[in-house]
Amino acid sequence: MIDFYTWITPNGLKISIALEEFGLPYKAHAIDITKGDQFSADYVAINPGSKIPAIVDHETGITLAESGAILLYLAEKTGRFLPREGAARHHTIEWLMWQMGGFGPTLGHAHYFRTYNEGRAPFAEELFRKDTIRLYETLDARLEGRGYLVSDYSIADMAVWPWVSRFVRHKIDLSDFPNVRRWYLQLAARPQVKRGYEVPHFTAPVPLPPGV
Known part of the structure; x- marks a missing residue:
């Protein structure tokens, strides 16, 4: 199980979409950056940089922040969505x-x-x-x-x-x-992108350009 700390921003959505695409079990925790949740002592203990997203992978014991690093980690963990060589x-x-x-x-x-x-x-x-x-x-x-x-x-x-x-x-x-x-x-x-777009909670449908 992966604990996923996030908010409704592009950097957060990268990881929620990825978790859906990889099919990994996870629990999303909303870190409301508009209220300063990212500066709480509990969250700083997970990510001293006080940014979202972050994950705690209880299968491997790895805690990781920075969306690019998390994407690489998930790809290497699963062997998917990143060519091996x-x-x-x-x-x-x-x-x-x-x-x-x-x-x-x-x-x-x-x-x-x-x-x-x-x-x-x-x-x-x-x-x-x-x-x-x-x-x-x-x-x-x-x-x-x-x-x-x-x-x-x-x-x-x-x-x-x-x-x-x-x-x-x-x-x-x-x-x-x-x-x-x-x-x-x-x-x-x-479907995975649509589901990921609603994490940590639904705000609006995926935006579509005019004429669609």
Whole structure:
């Protein structure tokens, strides 16, 4: 059994979707970051960084934080959604790191400046508007002629998809990125993704672009 500590954010959704995809038994614990639950003594004992998500795997005794590290751990634990060797393995890790190092942080800043604090920092808004478009263009180019980010559905797709699901907050029209739109809808139709999107509790259905 895995205890899973999370909230309704893209980084949390990565792991809830992954746990559903891997078919691993888990219990979700809501860490309401809007109320400061991440700073409670009990949670800091699990994750001193005071971020979500985190897991405690009672089968192996491993406690782990950081969504990218958790995805790699679950893939290696189960032998699924990460090729064991060769170029496909390295490219899967490459695109996971692309999400961790660029796509996620940039879109998080876009949320902050362009949605939650619009008009307060015009320079930052323009900076992250341009960089958000650049990253979507990169993702769209990668998905040209591909069903998934690498050869098969993988932890890289699970990492990137939840961030794309916030396209409204990014002020992105997915019709401008047809390969991203196709890929996004393909994953959105997966039952595991739908279930994972409702963890730790249901807030709204999976967002769909206009015309769907």
